[in-house]
Amino acid sequence: MTFLQIVEGPLFYIAAAVFVIAALWRLIGIIRIGHKADIAPPKGSATGGFIAGNLRHFVPRKSFAKRTWIHLVAGYSFHLGLFVLLLFAAPHIDFARDRIFGFDWPAMPRWGFIVAAQFAFAGLIMLWVRRFADPVMRLISDWDDHIGSWLTFLVMLTGCLALQESHDALKAIHMLFVDIWLIYFPFSRLMHALTFFLSRGYTGATYGRKGMTL
Amino acid sequence: MTATSQKAVDKFLEVIDSDIAAFAESCVHCGECAEACHFYLATKDPKYTPTYKLFPLVKAYKRHKSPISGIAKMLGFAPAEVTEEELREWEPLVYDSCTMCGRCTLVCPMAIDIAGTIRKMREGYVAADIVPDGLVSAAANAERTGSPMGVTLKALSAQIKHQEEATGIKIEIDKKGADYMALLSSMEIMGFPEIIGAYAKLFKQAGVSWTISSKAFEATNVGVQIGSGKMAKMLVERIVDAAEELEVKHVISPECGHAYGALRWAGPNMVGKEFSFKVVHIIELLDQLRREGKIPVGEKDTRRMTLHDPCQIIRRGGLLQEPRSLLNDSCSDFVEMEGAGIANLCCGGGGGVSANPRAEELQMAAFSKKLDQINDVGGVEAVVVPCANCRTVFEDGLDEFEADFEVIGLGELVADTLATK
Numbered sequence: 112m113t114f115l116q117i118v119e120g121p122l123f124y125i126a127a128a129v130f131v132i133a134a135l136w137r138l139i140g141i142i143r144i145g146h147k148a149d150i151a152p153p154k155g156s157a158t159g160g161f162i163a164g165n166l167r168h169f170v171p172r173k174s175f176a177k178r179t180w181i182h183l184v185a186g187y188s189f190h191l192g193l194f195v196l197l198l199f200a201a202p203h204i205d206f207a208r209d210r211i212f213g214f215d216w217p218a219m220p221r222w223g224f225i226v227a228a229q230f231a232f233a234g235l236i237m238l239w240v241r242r243f244a245d246p247v248m249r250l251i252s253d254w255d256d257h258i259g260s261w262l263t264f265l266v267m268l269t270g271c272l273a274l275q276e277s278h279d280a281l282k283a284i285h286m287l288f289v290d291i292w293l294i295y296f297p298f299s300r301l302m303h304a305l306t307f308f309l310s311r312g313y314t315g316a317t318y319g320r321k322g323m324t325l
Numbered sequence: 326m327t328a329t330s331q332k333a334v335d336k337f338l339e340v341i342d343s344d345i346a347a348f349a350e351s352c353v354h355c356g357e358c359a360e361a362c363h364f365y366l367a368t369k370d371p372k373y374t375p376t377y378k379l380f381p382l383v384k385a386y387k388r389h390k391s392p393i394s395g396i397a398k399m400l401g402f403a404p405a406e407v408t409e410e411e412l413r414e415w416e417p418l419v420y421d422s423c424t425m426c427g428r429c430t431l432v433c434p435m436a437i438d439i440a441g442t443i444r445k446m447r448e449g450y451v452a453a454d455i456v457p458d459g460l461v462s463a464a465a466n467a468e469r470t471g472s473p474m475g476v477t478l479k480a481l482s483a484q485i486k487h488q489e490e491a492t493g494i495k496i497e498i499d500k501k502g503a504d505y506m507a508l509l510s511s512m513e514i515m516g517f518p519e520i521i522g523a524y525a526k527l528f529k530q531a532g533v534s535w536t537i538s539s540k541a542f543e544a545t546n547v548g549v550q551i552g553s554g555k556m557a558k559m560l561v562e563r564i565v566d567a568a569e570e571l572e573v574k575h576v577i578s579p580e581c582g583h584a585y586g587a588l589r590w591a592g593p594n595m596v597g598k599e600f601s602f603k604v605v606h607i608i609e610l611l612d613q614l615r616r617e618g619k620i621p622v623g624e625k626d627t628r629r630m631t632l633h634d635p636c637q638i639i640r641r642g643g644l645l646q647e648p649r650s651l652l653n654d655s656c657s658d659f660v661e662m663e664g665a666g667i668a669n670l671c672c673g674g675g676g677g678v679s680a681n682p683r684a685e686e687l688q689m690a691a692f693s694k695k696l697d698q699i700n701d702v703g704g705v706e707a708v709v710v711p712c713a714n715c716r717t718v719f720e721d722g723l724d725e726f727e728a729d730f731e732v733i734g735l736g737e738l739v740a741d742t743l744a745t746k
Contacts, residue, residue, distance in 0.1 A: 133393070137350070138391075140391070141343055141350055141392060143341055144346050145342060145344040147342070150593045150594055151593045152603075153597065158429045167436075168433075168436045172668060174359055174668040175357070175361060179357050184376045186434070215410045234551060247356070248361045250377060251371075251374055251377050252354050268370070300354070302350060303351045303352075307345075307435050309350075309351070310436055310437055311436040312344070312347075313347055313348075314344075314430060314436040314438045317344075317441070321641075321642070323645070323667075325427075325430060325435065
């Protein structure tokens with residue numbers, strides 16, 4: 112078995128299993144802590160608030176946009192670029208068809224990959240540079256933030272290097288970083304990608320009961 | 326770990342529910358919340374970043390209560406225990422530099438309720454007895470008299486008598502079966518007693534049957550501010566008992582920020598039962614009476630006015646439109662400040678900060694941001710501040726910065742512009 116076969120075969124399935132099991136464990140663990148039932152007579156719906164809170168916080172608030180524009184631009188650039196790459200890059204679709212789902216969907220053209228990658232890299236680098244350049248982020252950042260940024264950066268970088276699929280070694284290095292990233296994800300702050308809906312939802316529900324959307 | 330830090334950590338772990346767990350798990354350390362915090366905006370000191378204020382609680386959660394605490398400890402990447410030194414270092418961040426205004430939640434991409442979490446975190450500080458002296462004495466006063474300023478029934482009675490003389494209207498104490506039982510804040514009773522006369526005038530015109538309880542006239546809940554669940558509950562129970570004894574249908578929460586949230590939203594949960602009466606905020610009630618045509622507006626106030634949005638009434642209380650409707654009716658030149666409404670800046674003195682002399686300088690710095698916001702409107706002659714605590718902060722701030730405009734309560738404005746029969 113070649114190194115490539117290992118990292119995209121058994122190691123990938125182990126990493127994916129760790130990702131799914133640990134992420135579910137953590138999500139269910141948070142929910143299972145539970146909270147007391149709120150008996151104050153509501154003015155609105157907690158469920159509606161849960162949904163509204165999630166949707167509302169996708170949209171930047173005008174009052175703060177002037178002060179936080181760097182983060183907004185970098186954050187949306189990185190996340191949208193990354194999701195487009197993850198879901199619509201031709202090699203990813205092929206991999207998903209062959210190794211996971213058994214079906215595929217239309218891929219974006221090569222120029223689309225280049226544009227999405229540029230957005231994702233620019234955003235991630237801006238966010239990471241701010242981790243040590245901005246006094247607030249420097250104070251509150253820890254090793255987990257930096258490792259998460261670096262791992263994601265390496266996954267993206269090796270993915271670009273492997274784009275042509277001309278060298279097995281480059282593809283194997285990319286898959287190795289993907290496997291490491293998958294294992295690291297559920298134990299790190301990268302989990303925000305799955306916990307954000309709870310955080311927004313719980314706050315949204317509290318305010319929903321008060322008849323408002325925050 | 327000392328006994329003191331153990332008490333704090335035990336309480337932290339007790340108060341962490343799934344909401345707080347989700348917050349702790351979702352913060353990505355982006356620091357956006359700093360840009361919404363008036364203490365950070367005024368000082369540019371990164372330690373005032375709201376999420377940073379939660380660090381000891383988050384640390385305790387990640388070490389002991391997170392779903393991955395076990396594996397984190399086994400693999401050696403769990404955070405260390407929270408120490409007493411850390412708790413003491415964080416105390417000014419938790420009490421002096423957070424008014425629990427909740428503005429940071431608006432800018433947070435994860436919508437983390439930092440204000441609500443600070444409120445819970447303070448319970449840990451109370452358990453460990455690491456609390457600012459100013460709040461300790463306010464709590465002692467409240468325990469003794471029900472009022473954080475030690476206002477007694479005798480003092481209230483004297484103020485009621487003055488207002489009866491000024492308005493010519495009799496104000497009935499302990500009137501059984503009244504529709505409404507009005508609460509007041511100590512600040513109102515001692516600093517702005519005209520509000521009592523305003524109630525008398527407005528309710529007489531509207532034909533509302535109301536009273537004030539001799540046993541529970543104070544709305545301020547210092548237990549909520551300091552972070553003592555036990556005291557908060559005791560103060561709510563005092564009101565519930567009085568309202569049940571007088572068999573009133575409604576209890577009116579006054580122009581006081583946190584009192585509304587403490588009674589309306591947290592109250593039933595504290596005492597563990599639904600109330601036999603409804604809690605209404607005075608602004609809600611006045612708006613309702615105005616829409617029903619029971620308190621029609623007369624001659625409008627022609628001064629250029631703007632509205633300060635008290636955080637606990639507007640952003641965290643949900644009463645966004647009611648004060649605006651009343652003000653639009655009562656004033657011919659009402660102008661909003663930039664960022665008005667749900668995202669408005671706090672005055673800097675809520676959440677017990679104004680009762681904490683150690684925080685005075687910081688509070689004043691935060692108020693300067695509020696003042697800038699008002700000055701940017703241009704030509705403001707009066708600011709309507711529907712919260713007695715905010716109002717006191719404004720008056721102190723205006724003295725400090727020698728600003729020249731009047732600060733008025735909303736109830737008084739509505740009473741002053743009431744159409745005469």
